[in-house]
Amino acid sequence: MSKVMVVGPAWVGDMVMAHTLFQLLKQNDPKLILHVLAPAWAQPLLARMPEVNEVSVMPLKHGEFQLWKRYQLGRQWAKNAYEQAIVLPNSFKSALIPFFAGIPRRTGWRGEYRFGLLNDCRRLDKTRYPLMIERFSALAFSEGEPLPSLPFPVLSADPVKVRNLLEKFKLNLEKPVLILCPGAEFGISKRWPSLHYAKVAKIKLEEGWQVWLLGSEGERVQAQRIQEATEHQCHDFVGQTDLDEVVDLLSLGSKIVSNDSGLMHIAAALKRPLVVVYGSTNPAFTPPLNFSAKTVSLKLDCRPCFKRVCPLQHFDCMNKLSPELVLQALSDE
Numbered sequence: 001m002s003k004v005m006v007v008g009p010a011w012v013g014d015m016v017m018a019h020t021l022f023q024l025l026k027q028n029d030p031k032l033i034l035h036v037l038a039p040a041w042a043q044p045l046l047a048r049m050p051e052v053n054e055v056s057v058m059p060l061k062h063g064e065f066q067l068w069k070r071y072q073l074g075r076q077w078a079k080n081a082y083e084q085a086i087v088l089p090n091s092f093k094s095a096l097i098p099f100f101a102g103i104p105r106r107t108g109w110r111g112e113y114r115f116g117l118l119n120d121c122r123r124l125d126k127t128r129y130p131l132m133i134e135r136f137s138a139l140a141f142s143e144g145e146p147l148p149s150l151p152f153p154v155l156s157a158d159p160v161k162v163r164n165l166l167e168k169f170k171l172n173l174e175k176p177v178l179i180l181c182p183g184a185e186f187g188i189s190k191r192w193p194s195l196h197y198a199k200v201a202k203i204k205l206e207e208g209w210q211v212w213l214l215g216s217e218g219e220r221v222q223a224q225r226i227q228e229a230t231e232h233q234c235h236d237f238v239g240q241t242d243l244d245e246v247v248d249l250l251s252l253g254s255k256i257v258s259n260d261s262g263l264m265h266i267a268a269a270l271k272r273p274l275v276v277v278y279g280s281t282n283p284a285f286t287p288p289l290n291f292s293a294k295t296v297s298l299k300l301d302c303r304p305c306f307k308r309v310c311p312l313q314h315f316d317c318m319n320k321l322s323p324e325l326v327l328q329a330l331s332d333e
Helices: 012-028 040-045 067-078 092-099 133-142 159-168 196-204 217-228 242-252 262-270 324-331
Strands: 004-007 033-038 054-057 084-087 107-111 120-122 177-181 210-213 255-261 274-277 294-297
Touching: 004 012, 004 092, 012 033, 012 040, 012 120, 012 262, 033 040, 040 054, 040 262, 084 092, 084 177, 092 107, 159 242, 177 196, 177 262, 196 210, 196 217, 196 242, 196 324, 210 217, 242 262, 255 262, 255 324, 262 274, 274 324, 294 324
Parallel strands: 004 033, 004 084, 033 054, 084 107, 107 120, 177 210, 177 255, 255 274, 274 294
Antiparallel strands: none
């Protein structure tokens, strides 16, 4: 019985997209034992992926090097006798633990010149694998092997937890629910303006919908602006829920509007009706993996730039993307 360790990515959306890789690994070998090394925040997501047999929490923070600690972790993992490690992040340091663990086959993209650390080190052809899930999925196969039809990531709500959340927050589902996800960890260039979100919220409130705001502590400012513009008529969950609760709340959305963010990928994996706003990034690279999802963006010479902050300082890709375009996408069946 083979055993594989996957070094998971550091971002929510990437972790959701990694589910495609996990599914392919299990399809290749149904008896495979799959372990994932991941940040602590990822446990609620990985717990909803039945292909993952065990999660080991990475004790180091994102960006920390700590060579000696990585050596110690590698030696601990050596006891598990893995046959292969698949390293999804492209950083040099992310390949150290599998190397120190002495795992016989260490697979990943070349990234930060990881020759030696990876002995199945591949050079990425971005034209052959334009999508992030394709880049993850290719690592489940021999180099150059054609990819099969790729399964989309799938997450499911927990009915018991959903019922508890409805009681905890005194919610009812008598009115349809529009969920707005105004944040994006990557940077402000991926965030549609709060007042644009607020206009969408006001229109849907007038139509008899209820509007929920979801996000992490870092999106409190955006949520507050939306609340002020809508006279505090939205249910504001921003910073009040953990990731596990967010998954189950997203599952209740009649429709969802989101930036290109981790919550967008969760909503897509939950198969919710979804409209995604793109500014500095490109749906050709990280689209919502959901056949019913719609994307909205502007055709501008300066986009996609993939920058955290608008290098031209006008932010036209988001400022000029009107709420009417999003409302139209919401109304389209």
